[in-house]
Amino acid sequence: MKHFFTLILLTLLTGWQPLFAQTFSPISVSGFNADIVAEAGNSALAATSTVIDGSNHVIHTTAFATANSLSGGITPTGTFVSGTKTWQMAAFNANNALYMAVPSNAVPNTVGTGTLTLATPAVYSKLSLLAFATEGTATVSVLLTFTDGTTSNAGTITIKDWFNGTPAVVQGYGRITRTNTPMTVDGLTTNPRFYGFDFNIPCAVLGKSLASVTFTQLAATGGTSRALILALAGVAYTPVSYSSTHTDAICGGANGTLTLTATNGSTPYTFKWNTTPVQATAIAINVPAGAYTGTLTDANGCVYTVNETVSLISSATITASASATAVCAGDPVTLSATSSSGTLTNYSWSPGTLTGQTVTDHPSDTTAYIVSAKDVFGCIIKDTVNVAVKPTPTSSFTASPGIICLGSTDTVTFTGTASAAATYNWNNFDGGTIQSGSDAGPYIITFPHAGIYNLSLQVTDDGCASAVTRQAVTISAPPALQLAVSKTPICAGDTVTITYTGTATTAAVPAWHFDNGTVISGTGFGPYQVKYDTSGSVMLGVTDGACTAAADPLLVKVIRRPIARFTPDITQGCAPAVVTFDNRSNYADSYQWSFGDGTTSLLEDPSHTYSNTGLFTVTLTATAQGQCVSTITKTSLINIVPPPIALFSSAPGQNIAVEFKNANFTFNNNSRNGVTYEWEFGDGTSSTEFAPEHRYEVTGDFRVTLYVTNDIGCIDSISRAYYKVIPDLQLEIPNAFSPNGDGINDRWEVDGLKARPNATTEIFNRYGQLVFKGIGFSPWDGTWKGQLMPFGTYYYIIKPAPGEKTYAGWVSLLR
Numbered sequence: 001m002k003h004f005f006t007l008i009l010l011t012l013l014t015g016w017q018p019l020f021a022q023t024f025s026p027i028s029v030s031g032f033n034a035d036i037v038a039e040a041g042n043s044a045l046a047a048t049s050t051v052i053d054g055s056n057h058v059i060h061t062t063a064f065a066t067a068n069s070l071s072g073g074i075t076p077t078g079t080f081v082s083g084t085k086t087w088q089m090a091a092f093n094a095n096n097a098l099y100m101a102v103p104s105n106a107v108p109n110t111v112g113t114g115t116l117t118l119a120t121p122a123v124y125s126k127l128s129l130l131a132f133a134t135e136g137t138a139t140v141s142v143l144l145t146f147t148d149g150t151t152s153n154a155g156t157i158t159i160k161d162w163f164n165g166t167p168a169v170v171q172g173y174g175r176i177t178r179t180n181t182p183m184t185v186d187g188l189t190t191n192p193r194f195y196g197f198d199f200n201i202p203c204a205v206l207g208k209s210l211a212s213v214t215f216t217q218l219a220a221t222g223g224t225s226r227a228l229i230l231a232l233a234g235v236a237y238t239p240v241s242y243s244s245t246h247t248d249a250i251c252g253g254a255n256g257t258l259t260l261t262a263t264n265g266s267t268p269y270t271f272k273w274n275t276t277p278v279q280a281t282a283i284a285i286n287v288p289a290g291a292y293t294g295t296l297t298d299a300n301g302c303v304y305t306v307n308e309t310v311s312l313i314s315s316a317t318i319t320a321s322a323s324a325t326a327v328c329a330g331d332p333v334t335l336s337a338t339s340s341s342g343t344l345t346n347y348s349w350s351p352g353t354l355t356g357q358t359v360t361d362h363p364s365d366t367t368a369y370i371v372s373a374k375d376v377f378g379c380i381i382k383d384t385v386n387v388a389v390k391p392t393p394t395s396s397f398t399a400s401p402g403i404i405c406l407g408s409t410d411t412v413t414f415t416g417t418a419s420a421a422a423t424y425n426w427n428n429f430d431g432g433t434i435q436s437g438s439d440a441g442p443y444i445i446t447f448p449h450a451g452i453y454n455l456s457l458q459v460t461d462d463g464c465a466s467a468v469t470r471q472a473v474t475i476s477a478p479p480a481l482q483l484a485v486s487k488t489p490i491c492a493g494d495t496v497t498i499t500y501t502g503t504a505t506t507a508a509v510p511a512w513h514f515d516n517g518t519v520i521s522g523t524g525f526g527p528y529q530v531k532y533d534t535s536g537s538v539m540l541g542v543t544d545g546a547c548t549a550a551a552d553p554l555l556v557k558v559i560r561r562p563i564a565r566f567t568p569d570i571t572q573g574c575a576p577a578v579v580t581f582d583n584r585s586n587y588a589d590s591y592q593w594s595f596g597d598g599t600t601s602l603l604e605d606p607s608h609t610y611s612n613t614g615l616f617t618v619t620l621t622a623t624a625q626g627q628c629v630s631t632i633t634k635t636s637l638i639n640i641v642p643p644p645i646a647l648f649s650s651a652p653g654q655n656i657a658v659e660f661k662n663a664n665f666t667f668n669n670n671s672r673n674g675v676t677y678e679w680e681f682g683d684g685t686s687s688t689e690f691a692p693e694h695r696y697e698v699t700g701d702f703r704v705t706l707y708v709t710n711d712i713g714c715i716d717s718i719s720r721a722y723y724k725v726i727p728d729l730q731l732e733i734p735n736a737f738s739p740n741g742d743g744i745n746d747r748w749e750v751d752g753l754k755a756r757p758n759a760t761t762e763i764f765n766r767y768g769q770l771v772f773k774g775i776g777f778s779p780w781d782g783t784w785k786g787q788l789m790p791f792g793t794y795y796y797i798i799k800p801a802p803g804e805k806t807y808a809g810w811v812s813l814l815r
Contacts, residue, residue, distance in 0.1 A: 022266070022299075024128050024198075024233040026079075026088035029116040031212075034099035034109055036228065038064045039076065039092035043180045050099060050109035052228060053134035057175040059192075061092065064176075065185070072174025072185045080130060080231070082169045082196055087130040087231035098229035100140065100217040105224055116232060117212040121147045124210055124234035125266045125300060129197040130169060131229045133159040136221030140229075143216070144201070146208040156218065157197050159227055168193035194230065200266070203302035206237060240265025242296050244306035246287075248313045251379035254288035256310035266299035314375040316342025320385035322369070328464035329364045329392045335385065337371040344373035344381070363389050393418035393461040395469040397441075403474040405547035406450050409435060410473055413442040414457070422461035430454050450477040476545025479504035481552075483540060489557035490532060491628035495520055496556060498528045498538050508544035515539065517556070532558045562588035564622035564632040572639040573610065574714035579638055580607040581618070588622035588630070596638065610640045639712070644674040646708040646718040648691075654720055660755035661732060663696040663725040667704070671716075674708035682723070696725040699755040727755035731800065736812040739782035748811055749779035750798065759800045763811070766792060782813050791815045 038047035038060040048058045062073035078089035078096070090096040101110035142154040171193040174185040201210075217227050242262040249256035260282050262269050272295040273284040284292070289312045296304040316339060323334035336358045337347055347357045350370050354361060361369070366388045372380050394416035404410050410432075414424070418440070429445050430453040437443030447453055453473045459466040479502060486497035500510070510525050516536030522528030530538075538554040565584040573579065583591060583605045593601040595608045596616030610616060616638040621631045647670040652658055658665075669677065669691045679687040681694050682702030696702065701722035708716045737748040753759050754777040763772040763780060771784040771794065782789050791813050798807040 022084060022126065022235045024085040024087075024126070024235055026086055027122075027124075027127075027232045027234050028088070028119040029090075029213075029232050030119065031114060031116040032090055032095040032098050033111055033114060034097050034228075035092070035095050036097045036099065037061060037074070037078075037089075037092040038176060038178075040064065040067070042068055044176050044178045044183050045180055048178060049095070051178050052097075052099065052226065053175075054224060056178050058178045059173070060176040060185075068181070068183065070176065070183065070185050072172075072176075072188050074170065074173045078231075080169055080194065085128055085169075085196060085198075085233055087128070087169075087196070087233050089130070089231050096230070098215060098227075100138070100215060100227040100229070101225075102217050102220045102223070105220060105226075107224065107226055110226060113214060113216040114229070115145075115212050115214040116229065118210060121209045121211045122234075123207060123237040124201055125206065125237040126198060126200050126235040127154075127213070128199075128233045129157070129229060130194055130231040130233070131157070131159060131197060131227065132162040132165075132192065132194055133228065134162055134226050136161055136225035138217055138221070138225045138227035139219040140227050141216045141218055142199070143214040144205065144210060145212045145214065146205065147211045148208060150205070150208065152202050152205045154199055154202065154213075157199075159195070159197075161225070162192040162194075163187070164191065165193055165195060167195075169196045170194045200300040201237070203300060206300070206302065207239065210234075235266075238264040240296070240298055240302075240304065242304055242306070244294055244308050246292075246308040246310050248311045249287065249289045251312045251314045251375060251377035254286050256287040256289065258284040258287055258292055258294060258308050258310070260294040260296055260306060262296050262298075262304075266302070268299055270297045271295070272297075312377075312379045314342065314377065314379040314381040316340070316344055316375045316381060318344060318371060318373050318381050318383045320369060320371045320383040322385050322387045324387070326388040326390050327363065329389050330362050332360050332362055333387050335359050335361060335369055335371070335387075337373065337383070339373065342375050344375055346372075346374045348372050363387055365389050390462050390464050391417065391419075392464050393422055393459040393466040395457045395459045395466040397455075397457050397469060397471065399455055399471050399473045401546060402472070403476060403546040404447075405476050405478055405545065406447070407478075408446075408546070410445045410447070411442055412437070412445055412455065414440040416457075416459060416466065416469070418459045418461045418466075422459050425458045425460075427456045430456075447473070447475045450475045474545065476547045477505075478547040479508055479542045479544040479549050481540060481542055481549050483538060483551050483554045485538065485554055485556055488555065489535075489559050489625075489627070491624075492533045492558050492561040493531065494558075495529050495531045498522075498526060498530055498554070500525045500527070500540065502542070502551065504542055504544045508542050511541040511543070513537075513539040513541075516558075530556075532556050534558050534560075559625050559628045560587045561628045562586060562622040562624045562630040564588070564620050564630040566618075566620050566632070568618070568638065571637060572641070572712045574643040574710065574712065575613050575640045576609050576611045577638075577640050578607055578609045581605060581620075583620070585620070585622040585630070588624050590623045590626070592621040592623070594619040610638060613640045613642055615639055641710060641712055641714070642673050643714050644708040644710040644716040645672045646674070646706050646716040647671050648704075648706050648718065648720070650704070650720070650723070652723075655722055655724060657724045657726050659728045660696070660699055660725055660752055661728045663699075664693060665696070665723060666693050667691055667706075669706070671706065671708040673710050674716075675711045676709045678707040678709075680705045680707075682721075696723075697754050699725045699727050725755070727800075728752040731798065731807055733796075733798070733807060733809060733811075735810065736814055737780075737782070738814040739788070740815055747779040747781050748813075749777070751777075753777040753798075753800075756800045759798060762797045764795045764797075765789070766794070789813060 035049040036052050038044040041047050060073045061076045063076045065073040080087045098114040099110050101107035103112035137160040139158045141156045144152045144154050172189040174188045176185050241264050245259045247257045271282045273279045274293050275284050289310050291309045294306045319338050321336050327333050348355045368384050368386050370384050372382045396416040397414045399412050432445040432447050435444040456470045458468045481502040484499045514530050516534045517530040517532050520529040535558040540551040563586045567582045569580045615636040617635045618637045619633040623629050649668045651666045703721035705719040731752040737745050739746045757776040761774045772780045793810050793812050
């Protein structure tokens with residue numbers, strides 16, 4: 001059974017209404033979910049993605065029909081035109097419809113909500129859908145989304161079945177079964193049908209850029225109907241431009257008019273003026289005086305209002321005039337009013353409260369005077385006369401600087417306002433002398449003496465005189481500067497007094513600079529106590545009013561303070577002691593020494609002989625340039641002690657021949673002031689005993705020397721000669737020895753042989769065998785070639801020296 005459908009479009013603000021002829025252009029969108037058009041090949045099943053009704057049908061193109069020897073079909077271009085509207089379907093080889101159903105219907109391949117997104121967002125005033133439904137009517141809501149993120153509900157669309165609905169954009173193209181061959185077409189030549197649905201963009205969101213349109217299927221006839229959205233078209237939005245005018249009503253009649261004009265926007269317009277009675281036209285006529293509101297409604301139902309006031313005007317006329325069209329501020333001006341074509345009364349002027357046909361005022365600014373009067377009907381008529389107030393010149397000026405030093409120049413600059421034709425009265429600059437400048441200046445001025453000069457200026461321009469501007473200039477007298485220092489040169493670290501002896505006013509401000517100096521005390525102009533470690537200059541600058549002056553620099557010469565230092569080559573000695581002093585002072589050129597023993601010296605590096613014993617304090621005074629002194633005293637620096645005296649005696653005494661066996665000498669030490677002693681006995685031996693005893697182990701003549709050293713290292717010595725040691729006149733020969741290693745009499749030795757180095761000794765055993773032979777003092781240890789000899793008696797022969805007797809005898813070797 002074929003179904004009939006109707007379209008109901010509801011909008012939030014205006015409801016459904018037919019839209020007047022405006023051009024709808026295709027809008028390119030994406031978001032389709034189904035391919036419902038068979039466009040190529042020999043299978044509708046293969047060329048589409050889903051059926052769109054309950055009897056397994058889809059749509060096909062004329063090209064598909066021709067290729068498969070079928071009839072019907074829609075245009076292969078997908079372009080559909082109806083009057084001023086053009087829709088463009090998406091390509092037929094991809095998804096080209098938004099296939100929708102109520103979600104509870106569970107129709108395959110449908111969605112409950114789908115969004116078509118504009119390829120290029122744009123501003124529209126109206127939209128139009130190309131759509132149809134299958135299996136009964138379908139109700140779909142429309143939601144608009146804009147690029148700023150806001151949304152607007154555009155209402156609901158109720159769509160009926162694609163068979164037999166009116167009016168149709170296109171119809172009679174037939175439907176084809178979604179099968180492989182054979183395929184059949186029915187519905188020709190009146191069905192199926194596509195429909196256009198036009199709706200306005202709500203007034204509240206006009207002018208916003210549309211981003212997408214969202215559709216939601218809300219209801220379905222019989223629970224199985226399906227909606228298909230094919231394409232979207234729109235009218236580009238241009239804002240409405242509107243204005244209003246009126247003509248006034250003549251006193252005594254209602255003959256005013258009101259006019260409202262509009263262009264652009266969504267046409268056609270409707271008009272309404274709230275006159276009595278209401279006039280629904282763009283122009284309202286026969287309007288009495290009063291306030292009125294005009295309403296303009298465009299084709300979208302959007303409302304715009306204007307306000308106009310119709311006044312009463314009189315048939316009489318009034319003309320205002322002034323005695324002068326331009327005056328100086330505050331000058332009097334006479335204002336007059338004349339009438340014609342009627343009688344006028346109750347003259348009044350504004351601004352102000354003046355009344356009468358002729359009045360006098362004193363304007364301070366350019367003024368538009370309005371005169372009002374009443375005609376016989378009671379209508380108020382007016383006229384205006386303009387009185388210009390000529391600009392009053394201003395006489396401001398600057399004198400820079402405001403305080404100057406006598407002899408300097410001052411610059412006077414006009415800073416007021418005046419035309420090029422103005423004249424200037426400077427009042428001779430109060431006695432100043434113009435160096436350069438004329439008229440408005442600027443001027444370079446000098447003044448003859450110190451004091452205060454009062455400058456003044458009045459400017460006259462186009463007959464209008466300014467107020468007198470006055471400004472004082474102060475001329476300062478320069479200060480006279482002199483400085484004095486209490487002393488120079490000075491020693492480093494000394495303090496001097498710096499005194500200012502010049503002249504200046506009590507307002508003068510000094511600026512001191514004590515180069516290399518440290519201020520101890522002093523403020524203002526001083527005097528100052530200043531300490532100097534190095535030479536420096538005293539500089540003073542004084543600012544007195546606008547004058548500044550600098551005193552001649554005053555040099556304070558500083559002598560570097562000497563540093564007294566010295567070192568002696570020795571600090572202790574034995575009298576008489578010579579001490580050499582190494583002067584290590586700095587920055588001095590003369591010296592004074594005191595050696596502590598009553599003697600002095602002026603030499604730089606003196607040597608001094610201390611003849612007496614004791615502790616001596618040494619003082620050095622170093623002087624620079626005869627003025628700066630540094631003294632150093634080293635207390636008890638030099639210690640002079642008595643020298644040692646070496647003296648001794650001996651027993652036996654000198655030059656006494658002593659046999660070797662008796663060569664034991666005792667030395668008696670008679671020295672004084674010594675602490676250590678050293679004896680040299682002349683035989684290569686020595687002793688540090690105070691009074692030693694010494695045995696000579698050789699013969700000869702010996703010199704004995706004694707060295708005596710005191711506690712600071714001074715040495716004295718004495719030598720005595722000769723101590724004579726002669727060989728023994730008779731050798732003393734032992735007759736036994738016991739070489740048993742007990743350390744007692746282990747060797748046979750003849751001590752007297754020490755004095756006979758050339759003597760020979762031979763020892764024989766009882767068999768006449770030689771067991772020992774020695775030269776000089778050669779003790780026998782009882783061995784022969786390293787072997788111990790047996791105990792017994794051995795025979796010796798000693799030959800002391802040529803010419804001396806030979807000694808022979810027996811010696812017993814005991815164990």
